[in-house]
Amino acid sequence: MEKQPKPPPLLLLSSQLSFQNRVCEVTLNSAFLSWKEVETRPKRTSGNIYGPLKAAGSHYVPVCEIISVQETEEDCPSTDTGKWQKVPQSVAESNQHAFTVSYVERTQKHRWRCSEVTLHCTDRTLCLQWVQAIREQLSLLTIRPKHLLVYINPYGGKHHGKRIYEQKVAPIFSRASISTDVIVTERANHARDHLKTEADLKKYDGVVCVGGDGMFSEIIHGLISRTQCDSGVDQDCSDEPLIPCSLRIGIIPAGSTDCICYATVGSNDPVTSALHIVVGDSQPMDVCSIHHNKTFLRYSVSLLGYGFYGDVLTDSERKRWMGPARYDISGVKTFLSHRYYEGTISFLPADENVGTPRDKLQCRSGCDICRLPSADKQVSKDEESVSDTETKGVWKVIRGKFLAINAACMSCACPRSPKGLSPSAHLADGTADLILVRKCSRFDFLRHLLRHTNKDDQFDHPFVEVYRVRQFRFTPRYEDTDSELDLRETEGSGRKRFFSQICREHPACSCSLAHSSWNCDGEILPHAAIQVRVHCQLIKLFARGIEEQSVFEEPYAFSAI
Numbered sequence: 001m002e003k004q005p006k007p008p009p010l011l012l013l014s015s016q017l018s019f020q021n022r023v024c025e026v027t028l029n030s031a032f033l034s035w036k037e038v039e040t041r042p043k044r045t046s047g048n049i050y051g052p053l054k055a056a057g058s059h060y061v062p063v064c065e066i067i068s069v070q071e072t073e074e075d076c077p078s079t080d081t082g083k084w085q086k087v088p089q090s091v092a093e094s095n096q097h098a099f100t101v102s103y104v105e106r107t108q109k110h111r112w113r114c115s116e117v118t119l120h121c122t123d124r125t126l127c128l129q130w131v132q133a134i135r136e137q138l139s140l141l142t143i144r145p146k147h148l149l150v151y152i153n154p155y156g157g158k159h160h161g162k163r164i165y166e167q168k169v170a171p172i173f174s175r176a177s178i179s180t181d182v183i184v185t186e187r188a189n190h191a192r193d194h195l196k197t198e199a200d201l202k203k204y205d206g207v208v209c210v211g212g213d214g215m216f217s218e219i220i221h222g223l224i225s226r227t228q229c230d231s232g233v234d235q236d237c238s239d240e241p242l243i244p245c246s247l248r249i250g251i252i253p254a255g256s257t258d259c260i261c262y263a264t265v266g267s268n269d270p271v272t273s274a275l276h277i278v279v280g281d282s283q284p285m286d287v288c289s290i291h292h293n294k295t296f297l298r299y300s301v302s303l304l305g306y307g308f309y310g311d312v313l314t315d316s317e318r319k320r321w322m323g324p325a326r327y328d329i330s331g332v333k334t335f336l337s338h339r340y341y342e343g344t345i346s347f348l349p350a351d352e353n354v355g356t357p358r359d360k361l362q363c364r365s366g367c368d369i370c371r372l373p374s375a376d377k378q379v380s381k382d383e384e385s386v387s388d389t390e391t392k393g394v395w396k397v398i399r400g401k402f403l404a405i406n407a408a409c410m411s412c413a414c415p416r417s418p419k420g421l422s423p424s425a426h427l428a429d430g431t432a433d434l435i436l437v438r439k440c441s442r443f444d445f446l447r448h449l450l451r452h453t454n455k456d457d458q459f460d461h462p463f464v465e466v467y468r469v470r471q472f473r474f475t476p477r478y479e480d481t482d483s484e485l486d487l488r489e490t491e492g493s494g495r496k497r498f499f500s501q502i503c504r505e506h507p508a509c510s511c512s513l514a515h516s517s518w519n520c521d522g523e524i525l526p527h528a529a530i531q532v533r534v535h536c537q538l539i540k541l542f543a544r545g546i547e548e549q550s551v552f553e554e555p556y557a558f559s560a561i
């Protein structure tokens with residue numbers, strides 16, 4: 001369908017108001033609120049007392065980035081005490097009638113701030129007319145949430161979740177007239193279980209998660225399971241398309257890695273996240289489902305990692321008390337142990353039109369690749385096409401010894417690695433990037449790891465392969481047909497058991513243990529043999545993807561006009 005050209009914005013109100021004791025021409029149309037200084041007095045310049053009349057800078061705020069408008073209570077001297085006090089607008093001096101508009105301002109590194117402008121009017125009627133006109137425009141923004149369900153993990157990251165929410169986020173929600181029901185979790189899986197069975201979801205326009213990637217994982221498990229349950233979809237059936245969740249999820253970062261927030265917003269700043277929620281942003285996201293035989297295990301949206309990241313996580317769980325630093329300590333320890341694992345990976349490559357993990361086309365706000373109608377997107381609309389699309393692709397099989405097998409549904413950018421595990425992975429294209437790091441020397445592995453922190457290409461090593469996939473399977477070499485859990489308990493044959501024991505006692509030795517574990521968004525999976533499938537755009541976040549640099553470097557593209 002051809003796009004119709006947008007009609008020009010409709011002029012709604014225009015007056016001369018004062019801003020910081022200067023007269024401004026203030027205009028509201030259906031797209032922007034703008035104010036521009038009107039030079040009333042001639043400027044004194046050396047040599048010529050009547051300098052040229054100059055219009056100072058104009059400011060434009062898109063209506064969709066206005067947070068709120070309020071009639072302002074001016075500070076006036078109190079008649080009896082001589083002290084300054086707040087007085088209601090009705091008793092203030094006639095030239096003290098004012099209203100304050102709060103709006104989004106972009107600062108460095110994709111961060112947003114709440115900025116304010118107070119505009120003074122000559123009379124109250126005009127002031128109220130302005131407040132009403134702006135409020136009317138805001139009420140047309142129906143994508144904005146009005147009532148939210150908030151879950152806070154008080155023990156995530158540095159245990160600051162509750163404080164972050166109360167001090168930085170709640171005031172923004174209340175300014176934007178968003179009401180909330182807040183639940184501070186009392187145990188792991190509290191939020192998941194509440195969402196799955198108890199929460200009255202019809203009451204809300206979205207769910208907010210205050211915590212890290214693990215807490216977000218709880219929220220999506222609750223929401224996805226609830227949605228499937230309500231629609232009669234069996235999660236154990238790995239071929240069945242899943243039903244997308246209708247409620248959007250907001251993440252207030254208060255965890256250890258916060259990569260889901262960082263990769264969808266561009267920063268791990270709670271105020272920025274709160275403002276993306278207020279303006280009602282929407283970012284669809286892919287979700288991987290993970291099965292072991294015919295049993296559903298978990299969903300993953302960020303890192304699904306076997307070998308290195310699995311071992312880092314297993315070790316770090318014992319060091320939770322250290323907070324986020326646990327990952328660095330366990331990272332060094334795991335790096336030194338230099339363990340590799342044998343197994344077989346088979347995968348279904350993605351269609352070529354979604355690009356490749358090495359094409360340097362990063363997923364950004366409004367990403368063209370994520371908007372393509374992919375094969376997987378059609379699957380969710382038309383169940384019959386499932387077998388069609390899946391038999392069309394040819395599965396590829398790779399056997400070997402691996403230091404790490406990582407699947408990233410999105411870039412996994414985070415403060416430790418600002419470009420992420422797979423810098424060109426897309427948030428919502430229905431694919432994951434599968435990264436295989438084969439057995440190599442410690443030095444080479446270190447070079448590979450270091451490239452996650454600089455501009456060099458971490459895939460440009462002979463021992464690293466990367467594929468864009470829609471599905472994959474992994475089978476560890478020593479797979480027991482009945483249950484590999486039993487195998488783990490008994491550690492297989494006597495010889496293997498003997499060597500495994502030695503390796504555990506001498507972790508610096510570079511050799512193969514039977515199994516590692518899968519790190520699934522920071523949770524350990526109970527099985528090594530898994531089947532994974534990417535579900536395109538199964539969930540939606542209150543985010544818009546990372547904005548292009550030019551948009552956030554200048555406060556707003558029009559502000560310098």
Ligand SMILES: CCCCCCCCCCCCC/C=C/[C@@H](O)[C@H](COP(=O)(O)O)NC(=O)CCCCCCCCCCCCCCC
Nearest residue numbers: 212213214255256257258303327331335417449452521522
């Ligand atoms: C030499 C420095 C190398 C730095 C390499 C950094 C690569 C980092 C990629 C991180 C991808 C993160 C993907 C996200 C996973 C999260 O879902 C998940 C859960 O998050 P949550 O706790 O907030 O709930 N987080 C994680 O699993 C944490 C993974 C963190 C891994 C850190 C690894 C550090 C490695 C340091 C090796 C140092 C070798 C030094 C040798 C002298």
Ligand SMILES: Nc1ncnc2c1ncn2[C@@H]1O[C@H](COP(=O)(O)OP(=O)(O)O)[C@@H](O)[C@H]1O
Nearest residue numbers: 156157185186187188211212213214215255256
């Ligand atoms: N009240 C609670 N007590 C203990 N654990 C909790 C609680 N609420 C959530 N959790 C669990 O804490 C784990 C880590 O949470 P997360 O917020 O991701 O922090 P971090 O990023 O530090 O790992 C998650 O697995 C989550 O299920």
Ligand SMILES: [Ca+2]
Nearest residue numbers: 286409426431
């Ligand atoms: Ca993806």
